[in-house]
Amino acid sequence: MSNTLHVFEKALAQSSAADEPLPTALVAKPSTIARVVKPRSKSSVPFIKGPIPLGWMMAAAKCSRAASMLATALWYRIGLMTKQGNEGAEKTRKLVIRIDRQLRNQCGLKRWHVGKGIRDLAHLGLIVPLKAGRGRCPEVEVLREAGKNLS
Numbered sequence: 388m389s390n391t392l393h394v395f396e397k398a399l400a401q402s403s404a405a406d407e408p409l410p411t412a413l414v415a416k417p418s419t420i421a422r423v424v425k426p427r428s429k430s431s432v433p434f435i436k437g438p439i440p441l442g443w444m445m446a447a448a449k450c451s452r453a454a455s456m457l458a459t460a461l462w463y464r465i466g467l468m469t470k471q472g473n474e475g476a477e478k479t480r481k482l483v484i485r486i487d488r489q490l491r492n493q494c495g496l497k498r499w500h501v502g503k504g505i506r507d508l509a510h511l512g513l514i515v516p517l518k519a520g521r522g523r524c525p526e527v528e529v530l531r532e533a534g535k536n537l538s
Contacts, residue, residue, distance in 0.1 A: 433463070433493070434466075435459070435462055435463050435466055436465075436466030436467075436469065437466075439462050440531060443458070443513055443531070444458060444462075446511050446513060447507075447508060447511070447513060450507045450508070450510075450511060451503065451504070451507050452500075453499075453500040453501075453503040453504040453507065454503070454504045454507035454508050454511075456494065456495070456496055456500055456504060457486075457496065457500060457501060457504030457505065457508060458504070458508065458513070459494065460486070460490055460491075460493075460494035460496055461484050461486075461514070461527070461529055462529075463490075463493070463494060464484050464490055465482055465484065465529065468482075468484075481528055482528060482529040482531065483517065483526060483527070483528050484526065484527055484528075484529060485524050485525075485526045486501055486505075486524055486525050486526070486527065487524045488524070501525065502525075505519075505525060505527060508527075509527075512530065513529070513530060514527040514528060514529055514530060515527065515528040515530065
């Protein structure tokens with residue numbers, strides 16, 4: 388890139404001294420000079436879909452930073468899993484969440500945040516750990532009704 392820029396500046400200096408037009412091969416195309424940044428649509432911005440039980444979130448926030456970060460990540464993933472117009476079936480269905488690398492990266496969680504958050508949330512009775520193990524992504528079941536008696 389710097390070599391191309393150097394050649395371009397050298398040709399510009401020579402052409403301005405000789406008052407000759409630049410060769411067409413050295414003229415930069417408008418698309419390479421500046422790219423137009425399109426505004427993001429509202430649907431492409433990540434958000435947490437509600438309703439989120441307030442007692443559930445308050446109990447997680449009181450426990451530890453790792454627990455509150457994991458709670459936010461879990462409800463973000465629940466919002467991605469659920470579909471609009473299917474809310475009656477959502478309440479009867481189990482909420483099993485797999486905490487994989489993609490979710491950790493999106494929410495800024497480290498491995499130790501996940502481990503400590505799972506222990507803290509399970510101790511409060513907000514989640515039930517299902518699968519875990521060395522080299523495996525942990526899976527948890529989120530208990531919706533657990534936050535009602537904790538607040």
